Amino acid sequence: MSAIDVVSLSRIQFGMTALYHFLFVPLTLGLSLLIAIMESVYVMTGRAVWRDMTKFWGLLFGINFAMGVATGITMEFQFGTNWAYYSHYVGDIFGAPLAIEGLMAFFLEATFVGLFFFGWNRLSKVGHLTVTWMVAIGSNLSALWILVANAWMQHPVGAHFNFQTMRMELVSFSAVLLNPVAQAKFVHTVAAGYVVGSVFVLAISSWYLLRGRNVELARRSMAVAASFGLACSLSVVVLGDESGYLAGENQKMKVAAIEGEWTTEAAPAGFTVFGLPDTAAHVTRAQVKIPWLLGLIATRSLDQPLTGIDELVDRARVRIRSGIQAHVALQALRANPSDLAARSQFSAHQADLGYGLLLLRYVDDPVNARPAQIDQAAWFTVPDVPVLFWSFRIMVALGLFFIALFATAFYLASRHRFERSRWFLKLSLVSLPLPWIAAELGWTVAEYGRQPWSIDGVLPTFLGVSTLHAGSVIASIAGFVLFYSTLAVVEVYLMLRMIRRGPEGLGFWPLPVVGSGSPVAGEVHV
Amino acid sequence: MFDYSVLRVIWWLILGVLLIGFAIADGFDMGVAAVFRFVGRNDEERRSLLESVEPVWEGNQVWFILGGGAVFAAWPLLYAASFSNLYLAMLLVLLTFILRPVGFTFRNKIADPRWRSVWDWTLTGTGLVAPLLFGVAFGNLFLGIPFHFDSLMRPMYTGGFFNLLSPFALLVGIVSLAMLVQHGATYASLKADQTLSKRAAAVGGYAAFAFILTFVLAGVWVAYRMAGDHIVSGADPQGPSNPLLKSVTVTPGAWLTNYHAHEALWLAPLLAIVASLLTFLLLRAGRPGIAFVTSSLTLAGTILTGGIGLFPFLMPSSTNPNQGLTVWDASSSAKTLGLMLGAVILFLPIVLAYTTWVYRVLKGRVTLDYIRNHSNLY
Numbered sequence: 008m009s010a011i012d013v014v015s016l017s018r019i020q021f022g023m024t025a026l027y028h029f030l031f032v033p034l035t036l037g038l039s040l041l042i043a044i045m046e047s048v049y050v051m052t053g054r055a056v057w058r059d060m061t062k063f064w065g066l067l068f069g070i071n072f073a074m075g076v077a078t079g080i081t082m083e084f085q086f087g088t089n090w091a092y093y094s095h096y097v098g099d100i101f102g103a104p105l106a107i108e109g110l111m112a113f114f115l116e117a118t119f120v121g122l123f124f125f126g127w128n129r130l131s132k133v134g135h136l137t138v139t140w141m142v143a144i145g146s147n148l149s150a151l152w153i154l155v156a157n158a159w160m161q162h163p164v165g166a167h168f169n170f171q172t173m174r175m176e177l178v179s180f181s182a183v184l185l186n187p188v189a190q191a192k193f194v195h196t197v198a199a200g201y202v203v204g205s206v207f208v209l210a211i212s213s214w215y216l217l218r219g220r221n222v223e224l225a226r227r228s229m230a231v232a233a234s235f236g237l238a239c240s241l242s243v244v245v246l247g248d249e250s251g252y253l254a255g256e257n258q259k260m261k262v263a264a265i266e267g268e269w270t271t272e273a274a275p276a277g278f279t280v281f282g283l284p285d286t287a288a289h290v291t292r293a294q295v296k297i298p299w300l301l302g303l304i305a306t307r308s309l310d311q312p313l314t315g316i317d318e319l320v321d322r323a324r325v326r327i328r329s330g331i332q333a334h335v336a337l338q339a340l341r342a343n344p345s346d347l348a349a350r351s352q353f354s355a356h357q358a359d360l361g362y363g364l365l366l367l368r369y370v371d372d373p374v375n376a377r378p379a380q381i382d383q384a385a386w387f388t389v390p391d392v393p394v395l396f397w398s399f400r401i402m403v404a405l406g407l408f409f410i411a412l413f414a415t416a417f418y419l420a421s422r423h424r425f426e427r428s429r430w431f432l433k434l435s436l437v438s439l440p441l442p443w444i445a446a447e448l449g450w451t452v453a454e455y456g457r458q459p460w461s462i463d464g465v466l467p468t469f470l471g472v473s474t475l476h477a478g479s480v481i482a483s484i485a486g487f488v489l490f491y492s493t494l495a496v497v498e499v500y501l502m503l504r505m506i507r508r509g510p511e512g513l514g515f516w517p518l519p520v521v522g523s524g525s526p527v528a529g530e531v532h533v
Numbered sequence: 534m535f536d537y538s539v540l541r542v543i544w545w546l547i548l549g550v551l552l553i554g555f556a557i558a559d560g561f562d563m564g565v566a567a568v569f570r571f572v573g574r575n576d577e578e579r580r581s582l583l584e585s586v587e588p589v590w591e592g593n594q595v596w597f598i599l600g601g602g603a604v605f606a607a608w609p610l611l612y613a614a615s616f617s618n619l620y621l622a623m624l625l626v627l628l629t630f631i632l633r634p635v636g637f638t639f640r641n642k643i644a645d646p647r648w649r650s651v652w653d654w655t656l657t658g659t660g661l662v663a664p665l666l667f668g669v670a671f672g673n674l675f676l677g678i679p680f681h682f683d684s685l686m687r688p689m690y691t692g693g694f695f696n697l698l699s700p701f702a703l704l705v706g707i708v709s710l711a712m713l714v715q716h717g718a719t720y721a722s723l724k725a726d727q728t729l730s731k732r733a734a735a736v737g738g739y740a741a742f743a744f745i746l747t748f749v750l751a752g753v754w755v756a757y758r759m760a761g762d763h764i765v766s767g768a769d770p771q772g773p774s775n776p777l778l779k780s781v782t783v784t785p786g787a788w789l790t791n792y793h794a795h796e797a798l799w800l801a802p803l804l805a806i807v808a809s810l811l812t813f814l815l816l817r818a819g820r821p822g823i824a825f826v827t828s829s830l831t832l833a834g835t836i837l838t839g840g841i842g843l844f845p846f847l848m849p850s851s852t853n854p855n856q857g858l859t860v861w862d863a864s865s866s867a868k869t870l871g872l873m874l875g876a877v878i879l880f881l882p883i884v885l886a887y888t889t890w891v892y893r894v895l896k897g898r899v900t901l902d903y904i905r906n907h908s909n910l911y
Binding site: 069070072073074076077078079080081083084086087088089091092093094095097098099100101102103105106107108109110111113114115117118119120121122124125126129130141169171172173174176177178180341470473474475479482483486490494497498501504505 | 587588589590591592594595597598599601602603605606607609610612613614615616617620621623624627628630631632634635637638639642643683684685686687688689690773774775865866868869872873876877880881884887888891894895
């Protein structure tokens with residue numbers, strides 16, 4: 008029982024720190040690229056206002072970046088501190104993309120970001136622009152590798168179980184890299200990051216325009232955010248994550264849970280816009296459906312059916328029974344590695360070993376599991392339906408709202424009518440927190456929806472935990488709450504202060520800014 | 534490409550390279566953070582010391598992150614067992630790595646002296662605590678960590694946080710702190726304005742002295758007062774990574790077995806001592822550039838000394854020595870080791886190339902004049 012407590016505590020800590028880290032990551036992804044675009048325009052046109060834009064947004068980027076770095080370290084080390092068995096069980100595969108991320112991406116991003124701030128007077132224009140692009144490329148590559156690692160948790164391809172080492176081992180790195188879930192996730196997540204960055208720039212620029220401050224800078228910033236944001240908000244919805252959801256069994260379960268679809272529906276399935284999932288009765292009440300839409304979203308086709316929860320649970324039950332056989336054979340092999348009968352039994356059932364391990368939640372040895380416990384374990388594979396159902400719908404609604412927001416912004420920008428459309432400026436300003444809500448909900452759908460698995464079908468979450476005392480984890484949670492809340496307050500305070508003082512009040516540029524072409528003489532330093 | 538045992542030894546060497554890279558790069562961040570408040574006597578001086586680190590701390594910190602990632606990928610059992618067993622110590626280290634970046638970034642954003650004072654003390658704390666804890670962790674490897682594995686291969690830790698703070702471990706903590714203060718002060722001496730440079734050089738000199746003293750003391754302790762582990766059978770350098778198959782004896786002085794077998798290895802501790810002595814002399818002679826090189830060699834010599842002593846052990850167990858983790862039974866599969874070796878060969882030279890370029894762009898001292906005439910936003 009105390010083991011379960013450490014599991015809950017470790018999950019709370021992981022969820023908390025991941026959601027917190029994910030406040031900073033999307034803004035880094037989006038702003039780094041927007042800044043690189045602004046500086047490119049500066050280098051091409053030589054207009055100083057574009058350099059000022061680069062510096063101003065860069066300053067806000069810097070505050071956010073430090074928080075991203077600081078909270079990201081927690082994520083990498085938490086696998087080892089709180090999920091030791093997970094780390095041992097899958098480190099052979101999961102560790103590789105994390106290490107490559109450091110080598111290939113994070114080093115690039117982090118080494119150049121210092122020069123972005125301190126290199127203005129030490130580098131040529133093109134030299135500095137190159138540095139800025141290195142930061143943007145580095146952050147995006149970083150997302151790629153992290154999502155390759157994460158996609159493997161959702162859909163573990165290219166690996167097998169080695170009974171001699173009691174862990175999963177790499178079979179094909181190209182399968183891990185080209186995992187279809189990874190591709191879908193990468194496009195969806197970075198596009199979401201660009202939307203966060205664009206809304207951020209749009210909202211703050213709106214605030215300036217509402218006050219009639221920094222008009223040149225704000226107007227141009229809005230134009231960049233509008234066009235970039237429109238393209239990205241379209242991609243984030245159209246190239247949603249769901250295309251990857253049919254790849255694995257748990258992914259199918261995730262789609263069924265998102266839909267509150269208890270029984271398999273004939274193709275093409277309809278999308279439930281509204282409904283009240285009832286987890287006790289296994290029905291979704293008061294449904295309002297749009298015909299065909301779900302089939303199109305999830306299968307990109309009209310003829311593939313979507314499997315319902317009930318049927319997926321039936322399949323899980325079969326796999327749990329097979330997993331018991333795998334577990335029995337594994338014990339025999341551990342005792343005597345040359346036991347040929349055990350070896351053939353294990354290879355017949357090893358794909359279901361993870362399902363056998365699910366029973367360790369209910370019994371010490373899966374072979375002693377009673378049918379009722381097998382049934383319990385099978386239903387345990389269903390994630391939290393109402394949470395997924397609503398998280399997904401709110402996220403999609405926000406996604407559609409962003410498309411409308413950016414389309415309007417794009418229209419207004421092309422007509423040069425931002426200042427006259429005060430209603431729109433106000434709308435943009437109050438939209439500021441929305442993309443973060445969408446991003447956090449997206450994380451919830453993907454990761455909370457992965458439960459009860461750490462690695463889909465391979466390792467249940469409760470088994471991956473470290474052997475810690477609950478008191479230690481409570482202490483670390485308390486520490487995280489204390490320091491993370493303080494830092495959040497400080498970060499928001501600093502951001503608001505920088506924004507309120509505005510580019511003109513920050514003292515890093517010589518005023519007045521003349522759009523004459525050459526950079527103003529004198530050392531400019533951020 | 535290579536056979537399994539060779540790959541494992543290569544990855545042991547890469548682990549050493551990454552640790553040394555981390556100590557050299559991030560070490561001076563920590564060292565500067567530890568001493569800047571005392572070397573710099575007013576806000577301008579402190580700002581100039583911090584500004585010598587601010588453009589590069591992000592890149593330096595990646596050595597720490599890469600180290601973690603590489604241990605995860607190449608030594609998953611070591612990653613799992615060490616991080617969970619040393620839970621509270623690791624989280625304390627983590628806290629310093631959270632607070633230092635935000636300290637660097639946030640400190641100068643507001644001019645209020647109280648605000649700056651809070652961040653100055655925070656930075657000082659991170660610069661003192663992290664090196665101390667790294668040393669304590671390293672020292673505990675020689676003493677053995679109280680852990681074993683259960684039937685599912687879950688690492689079970691049976692000690693507590695305060696058990697880690699034994700006299701020997703604290704001594705190694707001071708070795709590590711002295712070494713990184715020497716390193717940070719040398720860097721400050723290289724980058725800071727003349728008067729500050731002299732003050733930093735003096736601090737670096739004291740630190741070098743403290744380092745040599747404690748390093749030798751720790752060595753004598755290991756040689757005469759400590760039992761070490763030795764594998765007697767069951768470890769197969771080509772075999773699967775299963776730490777439950779070997780037998781280990783524990784005998785006094787066994788951590789010197791490798792040194793007795795290959796006398797050339799004594800060059801590692803000799804390097805640490807001579808390089809630190811040279812750092813001391815070069816700092817006094819006002820040659821911080823070369824002193825930074827010799828200080829880096831001090832770090833390399835120290836890490837090699839410890840690694841060679843433990844080899845092939847990575848994390849010995851005090852409660853169940855047979856289950857201690859070694860190079861032969863805690864690695865990834867040959868396939869992953871090979872793949873990751875390729876990634877290191879491909880990317881590490883590129884990383885070193887652009888890092889060198891960045892440092893060249895940033896060459897030169899951060900003068901007080903410069904600090905006075907510049908915005909203090911960053």
